[in-house]
Amino acid sequence: MGNHSNWPEWIYVAVVIALMTWVGAEAWEAERLVEHVPADAETIIVTGQQWFWTFEHEDGTKEIGELHVEVGKAYKFEVMSKDVNHSFNIHDYVVLMDAIPGRVNTVWFAPDAVGEHDIQCREYCGLIHYNMRGTLYVTEPTT
């Protein structure tokens, strides 16, 4: 102990710090891009309650457990909850936002292909948390 050079350890620590700086910078850059909500995004109000999702479009139409969106548009979700915490998740589109009572959280996405995707709840919310699921239908644009 003691009679050895400390240079290997200093170099090693410098490498670790450099790696962490790189991770931080990359993550920071990506997060900035992801958080930038397009100005023309349509708002959909997402309400979570035990144990289903309700969606309200800008034109006032409401859907329960199903969400229909169109290819090529951007959508901004305003996520809220009526009772306990939930987490709104469309895994295929990497959309995730907690639904917290008393708060409105936003997240956006722009579907780019016709298809059906699972919607699920990712925050523990009680008895039927495991089956608090819905379906996202991405359809051809109507206009």
Add this chain to the structure above:
Amino acid sequence: MAVLVGLPAVDYAFAAGDEPGEYLDRRVLIWNLFYKMMTVAFITGSVVSGTIIWQVWRFRESHPKAKPTSYEGTDW
């Protein structure tokens, strides 16, 4: 290094996503970041675990070239 990576990112961030109809794809962005990090993690991981596995093989006491450390026999 933070500056080198960060500055272009700032420019890019302010430029992106402002034209209607042209949206950036969050899936691509996020999964790209993920795969980049996994690449680095697996390279680092193979170096670290490779080193440990090699050490375990080389410095085991039953290795033909194993020699006593200078502390053996003392009350260190």
Add this chain to the structure above:
Amino acid sequence: MTLELQKPRPIWQIMFSTHHTDVGLLYLISSLTFLFLGGSLALGIRAELFLPGSQIIADAMTFNRIFTVHGTTLIFLFIIPFASAVGNYYVPIMVRYKDMAYPKLNAIAFWMIPPAGVLIWLGFADFTWYATPPYSIISAPGPAADMWIFGLKILGISSVLGALNFVVTILKCKHPDMSIGQIPLMAWSFLSSSLIIMVAIPTFAAALLMLLTDRLGVSGFFNPAMGGDPISYAHLFWFTFHPEVYVLVIPAIGMMYEIIPRFSRKPIYSYSSGVFAFVMLSIVGFSSWAHHMYATGMSFTEKTVFMVGTLAAVPASAMHVFNFVATMWNARIRFSTPMMWAVGGIALFFSAGAGGVVNSAMPLDFTTHDTYWVVGHFHLFVMGTIAFGSIGYLYYMFPYVTGRMYNETLGKIHFILSFIGTVLVFFTQHVLGLYGMPRRIYDYPPIPEWIAMNQIASIGAMIIGISMAVFLANMIHSAGKGKFADTDDPFGLGGKYYYPFEAKNPSH
């Protein structure tokens, strides 16, 4: 006093003793009991998830209760008391004092654990170990939830008292000839983790009280219907429990610092960098708590701050790994069971840490948060690093606790099976999370990839289960009938062990 099982004593002499090795033995036995109880719940969870649909657990409520008690038990009733057991045995020896600083307080801190364990197990609450409001306030059925709250309250007091005792023992009772820079690294690990406990736990203690009064309906701190904010609970909780992660891992690293140089037949490569890394971790550990909350609608700035805080803890952890690798360099390593566990623990420590770095990178939270990735990640820490270090240390201290040797072959079988099982379960769970499977679900849709990976994980869990049965058999049999150990040098390594034979204090 030290060779407990060679000199049989009436059980009440141990139970009412305040001597540090007796209290250590009590901690040891109770923590191992809870290890097996909590572990069997995990096997139940894995069996249930082997296939979609209901297997062995009748309903979702039972399942939710099982994973809640599984987590609570293994964190609070196994890992923390196990560290206290090791600390009780070794810390006074390492600082060359006759006992803990406050022996009676020490016994009291231990005796708070059984009633707390009884409260948690009889209650069987269902609101996850995180007890998140508003669910825990408006939805979780009592009295289970209230019993959990009281149980945790008692455990919190117990760990603060234990921590206080360690800090005073190390700082005030160490031998006057020793400077603080001469105490072994394992004692340093207990000093750091105890300081973290004393700073972190009071916050959660306050949050628990507020949770209780919220449940009683007299306050609304976290209840949005009464103007409260559930997010403030999350902050209070994680302010305690992110540092708590370091409370769990630091003693395990400390145990590896005892095992690895011993079996490498070399002193630790750099004592000072080990000390620096412990101190650094216990400070930086407080700057990262809200990385658990990226998805709750935090601002970009907040997220950035906590990401940087999280990444800042990495160099210190990496220094420990460097220290271990450098110690093993040019060594002559004897791979007895404790060494295998310690080296396996370091190897998995890297994977767990790398997963943590990925979690903390802000946008990746969208893919990993609250999925099985997170489950795999923290289990790699608690099982792969902390339990590996702890079990390795248990084998290491076995000859001195019992005066007998464990069965080396069974110990190695235990390690190999556990290592294979751990890799199978928790690496698979990482991938499962990337496929989007949420945590804490009783049932899942029949997606082929999910089924396949859940089955791999369940098989891995069964392998761990088998290895633990081997472990239990080995411990029980060897404690009574094992070969007598050479108490001066049970592993045939030479050098000076920190074994408490030198600290006999029969008059206590």
